[in-house]
Amino acid sequence: MSPPSNIVLQDRTAAGRRLVAPLLAYAHRPEVIVLALPRGGVPVAYEVATALDIRLDLLLVRKLGVPSHEEFAMGAIASGGVQILNEQALRAHPIDPAAFDAVVARETRELLRREQVYRGARAPVQLKDQVVILIDDGLATGASMMAAIRAARAHAPSRIVVAVPVGPPETVEALRSEVDELICPIMPEWLMSIGHWYMDFSQTSDAQVIRLLHRAWAKEDCADPP
Template sequence: MALTEIYSTSSEAFTDRRQAAQTLVEHLEEYSGSDSLVLGIPRGGVVIADCLANSLDVQMDVVLTHKLGAPANPELAIGAVSEDGHLILDDQLAAITGASRRYIEEEKAKQLEVINSRVKQYREILAKSDVGGRTVILTDDGIATGATMQAAVWAVKAEGAAEVVVAVPVGPADSLERIAEDADKIICVRSPAYFGSIGRFYQIFDQVSDDQVLKIITEQAKRRRDHG
């Protein structure tokens, strides 16, 4: 079970994603200037990751893992597929939810199709980072059910990350508790008793466009080249 650090149960809204990220930076100073890698979940999480990486002076990338949803409950993750097609499956949960081998293969193919469309966009600009032996900080603009983040945790652990830290501005306690079963550390700025939706914790919560993501990863690719 991961060490879980929740700093407030306040429902106060952040101004926007960048202000939320700056609040999160204060609790990640121990990773400043290290070989740690910040991975953002597209698309809102990429904005958070960009701020964290720049403030902490660490490398940034995107995580293109997708969850495999259960047959009757797509929000329940029974596994994950990474951008290289690697399948991580919770065999027990798959059996309980009645996920047949055929269903799993079809769900994997569907999620890979979505992943591949983003790989074509993103990887021409920013090469995939090696996570092996590194501390990986996974981030998003918030956690709701936690299924997507859980899938990302599974994937980076399967790729050999030495430590997996989940760092988010806001998330409900029950979802954080589930993710803590697989991550090494959870850092969450605010976790109020009544959650609702992620958007209610932001004064400005505009949809992040693909163009915005491409701009960020282009800047991060240049930063990576400049750092050698």
């Protein structure tokens, strides 16, 4: 079953442009920062941050995939030691503690690797009293975004906004009560998968993430007063 042609997203760049209009109230505001969930959220977030002339940074999150079904999230981890569990997934796919701990260890290593590769020596962003806009390329179970919300909240921002191009209504509603605002233009009753709603959902590479981040950071650094 193909999605209706009028709401198919061409690619992540187009998905980001789809989020610009609903976020116009945050344009040109120095206290606003877009935090992308790598890797797929970075091209989406870059378009938003560029169009609205606001800062761009990262919030590292890793899904904890069920060993027998990697795409099915049994939870997620985020920067700062945040870990959440998807109890429904764990009931459907029971996993012994040792196997679970192995998944957490593996994903923690990858999270730390990405932190080093993407950020290098760049100082962590300060979120206290800032307006944080969390952006990914879509929602499925919502586990990764929930981890990102909790990680961001630990830094006491003044407001948390979630903006994603596509997600199922039940996940959107579950997350809406966790944040100050949630924007999701496409909410199909039958999601199937996030990639189903994109014409091009090819994997975002580390090189793409680094290129977009450095491009955004170069603009910000040039705009900073001496």
